[in-house]
Amino acid sequence: MKLAVVGTGYVGLVAGTCLAESGNDVICVDIDAKKIDLLNSGKVPIYEPGLEEMVRRNAEDQRLSFTTDLDLAVKSSEIVFIAVGTPQGPTGHANLEYVKATAQGIAKALDGFKIIVTKSTVPVGTADQIKQWIKAETSHPFAVASNPEFMKEGAAVEDFMKPDRVVLGGDNPEALAKLRELYDPFVRTGNPILTMDSRSAEMSKYAANAMLATKISFINEVARLCEEMHADIGEVRRAISLDRRIGPHFIFPGVGYGGSCFPKDTRAMIGMGGERQEMVLLKAVEQVNERQKRWLFDKVEGHFGDKLAGLTFAVWGLAFKPRTDDMRDAPAINLIESLLGAGARVQAFDPEAMEEARKIFGDRIQYTHRNYDALHGAAALLIVTEWNEFRRPDFARVKNLLTEPIIFDGRNIYDPADLGKLGFTYYSIGRRHG
Ligand SMILES: NC(=O)c1ccc[n+]([C@@H]2O[C@H](COP(=O)([O-])OP(=O)(O)OC[C@H]3O[C@@H](n4cnc5c(N)ncnc54)[C@H](O)[C@@H]3O)[C@@H](O)[C@H]2O)c1
Structure with missing residues (x-):
């Protein structure tokens, strides 16, 4: 099938690439020209395991392309997915301005019947709203369907290729049948494709x-x-x-x-x-x-009292979870801001999120190339994200590099008894320590 995916972020890029992987011709669209240039040069702007290789292969096979030209993408496609962001608005409600701009842009480009599918997470009732936005701009026929995305960052490719279920919402039987056909190759092990009204689909997410x-x-x-x-x-x-x-x-x-x-x-x-x-x-x-996001800082404060100013802390893990570079709303941000606010210095390491961290903290913290480098002269090690490579470090080396052998573990990745034997003062969440 000929598809367009509007919004080339974590969801749009993974969905577009996986849909190309199953043989469809996919055009990914974004308003961010830098992102599109990067993708056209064979690079992937985010870290998602397995994605880069899949993007490159499908682009080489000419099933996957990237553009800023929404009009061209819509005209070349039978189905257009909306996968733009729906960030939190000032009152806590989802901000639909990107969805609205996209729907209006799609409407202006319509040249015949198309199926417009919402993949972004949108409030209940948005599909009806999208129909109105589009109707106001065009007299061409169209159908709107909801297809919430359940992928997890860090395993997004795997989740898209083998979803637990696919949810399709809408009231146009032709559109739902076409989408079912599109998703059939992804549910060959028998996981269900559920069809329902769009409000229930939106609510499911x-x-x-x-x-x-x-x-x-x-x-x-x-x-x-x-x-x-x-x-x-x-x-x-x-x-x-x-x-x-x-x-x-x-x-x-x-x-x-x-x-x-x-x-x-x-x-x-x-x-x-x-x-x-x-x-x-x-x-x-x-x-x-x-x-809970204050747990680590409270423990650090509980140990060091009001003597944090001038101390250095090593932070392992910045992304909100392992196997992603995403730092949106990451607990590491709260922790580091609290430490800096108390006059402490931070030396941080994350296997993938260093670039994202730089956008948030600039030169207010030190970034290290390796996890051990973050420990040099630090008063304690703080573990925020449970990357696999932090699970079995060389503890003798950790002890040597820290000024005091103290670990605050925000993910309970070590055994309290083992760390006690090794001579560490060890804090973890809700466990008995000896
Ligand atoms: N990230 C996830 O794990 C995840 C999982 C399931 C659902 N979702 C939902 O999917 C949606 C997208 O999330 P994301 O994490 O991919 O966001 P993102 O911020 O990574 O990507 C959104 C992209 O949309 C682009 N964009 C914005 N307006 C545009 C427009 N008018 N035309 C073309 N492109 C435009 C942005 O430039 C950006 O590249 C959100 O609603 C989110 O809640 C996200």
Whole structure:
């Protein structure tokens, strides 16, 4: 099929590339000319495992191309996906200005029947709104469908190629049948393609993210109570995860959720409820998360008291989670700003997010090429993101490089007993330390 994907960010680039991988001709569009130039030169502007090689291969095979020309892309396609950002607006609601501009641009380019599909996460009712925006600009026939995206950054290619489910919303049977045909190659192992009305499809995406955010805040709250009551969250997690109604996924304590989706989508859902349907649980989920994002700094302050000024801290991990370079709403930002605010210095390392970090902190912190370099002369090591390469470091070397052997572990990646034996003062979340 001939497809256009508008918005070449984490979602649009992965979706466009994976759709090309299954044999479709895909034109990816973005208003960011620098991004398009970079992609046309064979480089990928984001870090996503497996993506660069797939982009290069499909571009070489001429199934995948990149342009800033929306008009040309729409005219060459039967289906146009909207995958632009829907960031948080000033009142917490999703900001739909990019979606609206895209819908209007698509409308102006229409030259016959096309299917316009929303892949961006949009508030319930947006598909109806998009129909109105398009109708106001064109007399050509069109159909609007909703196709929320459930991929996870860090495993986005895998998730798109083998989705747990595909959700399609809309009321045009021809459009839904065409989309089903498009997605068939991705569900060959039998995972379902669900069709429903567009409002339910739009709500499914928010409900999924809200549930995941709730699981994280839940386990973080239990971890804090464990700490207070001298129980061990590791043991508790093991015990509850064996209950099939609970399961083992997404119940690891940490420094709070971040990223480009959970924070803004829970706030957008709270905004959708408004005063008529107050989202009491989600408000609490957010409150727990905000408190959890301060956990590391509170522990550091608890240890060093008001003597942080002039001290240097090593931070391992900046991205909001491993296997991505995305730092949107990352807990590392809160931590580092608090440390800097207290007069401390920060030496930071992340395997992929250094460039993104530079955009946020500029030269207010030191960036190191290797994780060990961040430790030189630091009063403690702070672990924010659980990259695999941090899991088994050379602890003797870590001890040697730090001025004091202290580790604050925001992801519970080490064993408290082992670190105790090695002579470290070790802080982790909700666990028994000896
Ligand atoms: N990042 C994720 O893991 C993820 C997962 C599922 C759903 N989503 C949702 O998908 C949407 C996109 O997210 P993202 O992370 O890819 O965002 P992103 O910020 O990485 O990418 C958005 C892209 O859209 C481009 N853009 C903006 N306005 C445009 C226009 N008028 N024409 C063409 N391009 C335009 C931007 O330049 C940018 O490159 C959001 O609604 C998000 O909530 C994201």
